[in-house]
Amino acid sequence: MDALFSHSLLVITGKGGVGKSTVAAALGIAAHRRGLRTIVVEVAARDDVSRALDPSAAGAPPGGGPEHISIDPQRAMEEYLREQLPVGVLAALLSRSRIFTTLAAATPGMRELLTIGKVWGLAGQRRGDDGPAYDLVVLDAPATGHGLAMLQAPRTFASIARVGPVARQGRMIASFLADRERTAVVAVSSAEEMPVTETLELRSQLREQLGLDLALNIINAVVSHRFSAGEERTLGAAPPSAARHAALFSASWARHQRIQIARLRTGMRDVGLLTLPFIFESVLDRAALELLSQELDP
Amino acid sequence: MSVATRLAGKRICICTGAGGVGKTTTAAAVAIGLAARGQRVAVVTIDPARRLASSLGLEGLDNEPRRVEPAHFAGHGLELRGELWAMMLDAKRTFDELIELLAPTSATYDAILANRIYQELSSSVAGSQEFSAVAKLYELDASGRFDAIVLDTPPSRNALDFLDAPERLTGFLEGRALKVLTAPTGVAAAIAARGSSLVFSVLRRVTGVDLLADLGEFFRVLSDVVDGFTERASVVARLLGDPATTFLIVASPEPTPVQEAVFFRRRLAEAGMHFGGLIVNRQRVLARTRPAIDERALAADLGGDSDLAARSVRALRDLRALARRDAGNLRYLTAELDDRHPIVIPQMDHDISDLAGLLLVERYLFATQRERSSLLAEQAF
Numbered sequence: 151m152d153a154l155f156s157h158s159l160l161v162i163t164g165k166g167g168v169g170k171s172t173v174a175a176a177l178g179i180a181a182h183r184r185g186l187r188t189i190v191v192e193v194a195a196r197d198d199v200s201r202a203l204d205p206s207a208a209g210a211p212p213g214g215g216p217e218h219i220s221i222d223p224q225r226a227m228e229e230y231l232r233e234q235l236p237v238g239v240l241a242a243l244l245s246r247s248r249i250f251t252t253l254a255a256a257t258p259g260m261r262e263l264l265t266i267g268k269v270w271g272l273a274g275q276r277r278g279d280d281g282p283a284y285d286l287v288v289l290d291a292p293a294t295g296h297g298l299a300m301l302q303a304p305r306t307f308a309s310i311a312r313v314g315p316v317a318r319q320g321r322m323i324a325s326f327l328a329d330r331e332r333t334a335v336v337a338v339s340s341a342e343e344m345p346v347t348e349t350l351e352l353r354s355q356l357r358e359q360l361g362l363d364l365a366l367n368i369i370n371a372v373v374s375h376r377f378s379a380g381e382e383r384t385l386g387a388a389p390p391s392a393a394r395h396a397a398l399f400s401a402s403w404a405r406h407q408r409i410q411i412a413r414l415r416t417g418m419r420d421v422g423l424l425t426l427p428f429i430f431e432s433v434l435d436r437a438a439l440e441l442l443s444q445e446l447d448p
Numbered sequence: 449m450s451v452a453t454r455l456a457g458k459r460i461c462i463c464t465g466a467g468g469v470g471k472t473t474t475a476a477a478v479a480i481g482l483a484a485r486g487q488r489v490a491v492v493t494i495d496p497a498r499r500l501a502s503s504l505g506l507e508g509l510d511n512e513p514r515r516v517e518p519a520h521f522a523g524h525g526l527e528l529r530g531e532l533w534a535m536m537l538d539a540k541r542t543f544d545e546l547i548e549l550l551a552p553t554s555a556t557y558d559a560i561l562a563n564r565i566y567q568e569l570s571s572s573v574a575g576s577q578e579f580s581a582v583a584k585l586y587e588l589d590a591s592g593r594f595d596a597i598v599l600d601t602p603p604s605r606n607a608l609d610f611l612d613a614p615e616r617l618t619g620f621l622e623g624r625a626l627k628v629l630t631a632p633t634g635v636a637a638a639i640a641a642r643g644s645s646l647v648f649s650v651l652r653r654v655t656g657v658d659l660l661a662d663l664g665e666f667f668r669v670l671s672d673v674v675d676g677f678t679e680r681a682s683v684v685a686r687l688l689g690d691p692a693t694t695f696l697i698v699a700s701p702e703p704t705p706v707q708e709a710v711f712f713r714r715r716l717a718e719a720g721m722h723f724g725g726l727i728v729n730r731q732r733v734l735a736r737t738r739p740a741i742d743e744r745a746l747a748a749d750l751g752g753d754s755d756l757a758a759r760s761v762r763a764l765r766d767l768r769a770l771a772r773r774d775a776g777n778l779r780y781l782t783a784e785l786d787d788r789h790p791i792v793i794p795q796m797d798h799d800i801s802d803l804a805g806l807l808l809v810e811r812y813l814f815a816t817q818r819e820r821s822s823l824l825a826e827q828a829f
Contacts, residue, residue, distance in 0.1 A: 166467020167704065293467055343799045344499070345468075375763050381756050388749040393741060396767045396829050397760035402797035410799075430766040433773065434703070 151447045154366055155181050157334040159273040159326075160288045163297035163352070164338035165345040169370040171199040173338045173426070173446075174290035175439050178203070178216035180447035186285040188216035191269055193292055193300075202436045209436035216288070226264040262296075262303035263316075267323060274326045294348050301327055301335075301360055327362065334365035339414065341369050341407035341425075350417045364421050368446075369411055371428040375400035449789050451478060451696075451813040452485060454725045455596070458694045460589060460687070461724065462599045464712060465698035466705040470729040470793075470809075473800055474698050475600035476500055476534075477809040480521075483532035484810075487595040490533040490588055494581065494602045500534070503803045509536035513588070524807055533594070542580040550676035556669065565666035577602045579681070586684045694724035697785065701731055701777035710784045726790035727813070728778055733794050734771035735828035767829040789817060794827040 154160065162174040171192065178190035190203060201207060203218045273287035291297040304327065308320030327333050337352055339345040349367065356362040375397070377385065382401050388394050415423055426445055429438050455461055455478070463475040472493055479491035490513045493500055501509045505520035513533035521528055544561060551557035560566050581599060588597050670677075687693060695716055699709040709726065716723050741764065747757035782790055793812045800809060812820060 167700075167702070168468065343801050347499075375759065375766070377756070377759070381753075384750050384753065384756065385760065388746075391746060391749070392735065392738065392829060393743075393746050393757070393760040393764045394749075396764035397756075399767065399797050399829075400763040406798040430769050 151180070154334060154336075155184060155186060155286060156331075157365075158282065158285075158287065158332045159269065159334070160286065160365075161291050161297070161301065161327075161333065161335045162289060162338060163291040163294055163335065165340075165348040166293040168338050168340040168345050169426075170293070170338045171290050172434060172439070172442065173336075173368050173370055174288050175199050175203050176426070176442035176446055177336075178218075178286075178288045179439055179443035181286045181288065182216040183213070183443065183447070187283070188286045188288065189272060189284045190216050190218045190288045190290060191272065192218075192220045192290040193265055199290075199434065199439075202434060202439050207436040209440060211440065217284075221265050221268050223261040223264050226268045227260075230264060230267065260307075262300040263307050263320065263323075266300050266303055266327075267319065270323045270326055274323075274332065294352050298352070298355055298359070301356075301362065305360070328360070330363070330365075333362075335362055336366045336368060337364050338368050338370055340371050341410040343410060346410045346414045346417075349414060353418060353421070364418070367414060367418070367421055367423040369414065369423065369425045372407055372411070372425040373400060373404045373428045375404050377401040377404075449725070449791075450816055451481065451725070451727075451791060454696075455482070455694065457692065458722075458724065459595070459692040460585060460597050460599070460690070460694070462585075462601060462688075462693065462695045463698050463727075464601045464695055466708040469698050469700040469705045470800070471698050472500055472600045473806060473809055474696070474727055474729065474813070475598045476504070477806050477813055478696070479532060479534070479596075479598040480526070480528075480806060481810045481814040482596050482598070483516075483528050483530040484521075484526055485814075486529040488531040488533075488593065489596045489598065490535065490594045491598045491600070492535055492537055492581070492584060492588070493600040494537050494577070499801050501536070503801065503806055504532075504534055505803075506534060509534055511535060511538040511541045511584075513593075520803070521807075524803060526807060530595070537577075537581055537584055539577040539580040542584050546583055546677070546680065547673060550673040550680070552672055556672045559669040560673070563666050563669055566670070579684075582684045582688065583680065586680075586687050589687065689719065689721050691722065694722045696724045696727055698727045698729060699781060700729050701774035701781075706777050706781055709781060713785045723785075723787075726781060726785050726787040727793065728781065728790050729793045730795040731778060731792050732767060732771040732774045733792070733824050733828040734768060734775050735825070738768070764829060771829050791820070792824060794824060 160174075160177060162170050162177070164170050174190055174192075178188050181188040192200070200218065200220070202209075203215060204210075205214050269287060269289050272284055273282060291300060304320040304323035306320075308317045308324060335356060337349045339349045349364075353364050356364060377397060377400070382398065385394050385397050385401070411423075411425065424446060426442055429441075461475075461478060463471045463478070465471050475493060476491055479489045483489045492513075493509065501507065504516045506514055506516065513535040516528075516532040516534055518528040518532075547560050548557050551560065578601070581602060585597060585599055588594060695712075697709050697712055699705040713723060741761055743754075743757050743761050746760060747754040750756050750760075778790070778792065782788060791813060793809060796805070796808070798805075800806065812823060815823060
């Protein structure tokens with residue numbers, strides 16, 4: 151975790167439905183607890199996670215928590231234009247122009263570029279002599295495919311535009327993302343076949359298309375119930391009961407999960423792997439996030 | 449109600465829902481069930497994983513439907529009375545084929561395909577994959593080769609992208625922007641004249657001139673196919689609202705899928721499209737009767753192993769807590785989607801990735817309400 155938290159930006163991605171937002175929030179809480187000025191940035195907002203990160207949420211510790219924002223590409227564009235154009239009126243005019251917004255929407259990777267550009271603004275841009283506003287930005291990125299597109303956007307843009315401020319900034323952002331000292335990509339999976347396959351593919355795509363690599367794998371929602379093969383036989387021989395059914399179900403579930411965890415581990419031996427427990431008891435509230443953050447960074 | 453009843457009289461069945469809820473598996477299982485009941489069925493998947501192909505006994509899937517060998521199911525006690533075809537949507541290929549169809553000359557086709565903006569637009573811009581899926585659907589439907597087509601929708605961040613895609617693309621192409629840009633006084637001219645208009649000079653300043661030139665070129669070459677494209681897109685959009693088209697909403701009892709399902713149901717109603725029913729995958733089912741747990745008796749049954757008995761009871765309590773949570777989500781979904789008899793499929797203790805898994809899902813989907821209740825009771829905690 152020390153190594154992970156020394157980065158400026160953590161990009162959290164993975165297949166849809168595996169718990170990216172949850173893991174991003176838990177990482178943000180863990181970093182905040184270490185005293186880092188931390189902000190969790192969401193792109194695909196999940197209401198329950200946002201609510202749980204709210205400072206007034208039940209279960210939030212007295213020390214508060216990480217800051218938290220959600221990026222809206224339209225607003226990011228207006229901000230960008232304001233920064234780029236000397237005359238504010240011009241920026242307002244342009245962002246209201248239908249031609250411009252249509253063009254921007256049609257321009258490949260524009261939304262992704264604006265979003266990642268905003269993230270870069272939080273994590274990498276120097277503000278006078280003070281340095282960046284945050285020590286650590288945790289980006290709750292979109293699911294694998296869109297997530298890759300977002301990381302690729304600056305590079306794509308730089309090559310299409312070739313010259314001009316967009317190209318220049320595209321190159322700056324691309325080199326920030328490619329700097330392994332500053333940016334780390336974390337893959338979240340669940341211990342199931344498809345998410346593990348996607349994570350394995352994600353790594354090769356990151357390497358081949360972007361020259362990046364995975365810094366860490368986190369497997370979410372791992373069931374802890376363990377029964378030995380002998381115990382499973384004993385259970386199998388016992389007369390039917392609800393508890394026997396539950397134990398056999400859990401044993402089989404956990405066994406299938408272990409197979410997938412092993413698959414991910416052998417698929418990339420050189421990348422660290424952490425697991426987070428399945429939470430049975432409660433809905434995803436602040437207390438659950440605190441618990442998960444302790445698991446990640448004891 | 450069985451999915452067969454819900455799909456009666458429908459030619460097109462679109463499975464939609466959040467990512468990770470089992471849309472692909474559900475779509476494949478629906479198609480298998482319809483084919484088993486005598487229909488000629490095509491399942492169109494978006495899933496790039498080879499998994500579905502291999503579980504159907506195909507080496508791979510591509511942009512054309514492939515016939516699944518009936519013999520593949522024989523060992524599993526399923527007789528395919530109809531035909532099952534499967535394909536994987538290649539958004540870029542579908543887009544290219546459409547341009548080929550619409551381009552007046554091969555030079556136009558080549559120019560469009562070589563344009564960098566087009567290359568990006570057809571493969572990576574949000575909505576293009578969704579649009580391609582519907583365009584392919586239209587093509588398959590118009591071919592008359594199939595009685596039913598089952599579509600697995602792309603794992604878009606927002607399932608709604610799917611409903612909007614044709615309209616968004618036509619809106620974009622028909623829009624004022626394009627007219628301005630393709631008119632003799634439009635972008636191309638503006639660029640040629642080094643841009644006197646304010647908007648274009650600002651644009652050039654922000655984006656860099658080459659980008660603008662590429663865009664101008666893109667709109668110029670595309671203008672030849674715009675009318676055909678717009679026409680096709682509106683026909684395709686109409687197909688979504690056709691009385692023979694229905695949407696199955698697939699969810700799992702987790703917060704995001706539940707929210708998306710509710711949202712999507714509302715949008716379907718607003719758009720006047722047909723809602724075929726709710727399918728809830730991965731439900732942990734709570735038993736109707738839950739007699740008090742007798743840990744001591746359990747230990748005795750387990751050869752006196754009280755530790756094993758305690759851990760078994762713990763597993764039961766955990767799964768029941770989960771089942772209660774899932775039941776709450778299911779009640780909410782049922783009420784919000786106004787489907788009093790959703791098709792509930794329990795969470796299995798393993799991934800449903802092989803043919804046996806697909807057939808298990810098919811059994812739940814095509815069972816009557818009564819049959820399904822008893823299947824679910826066997827899995828309840």
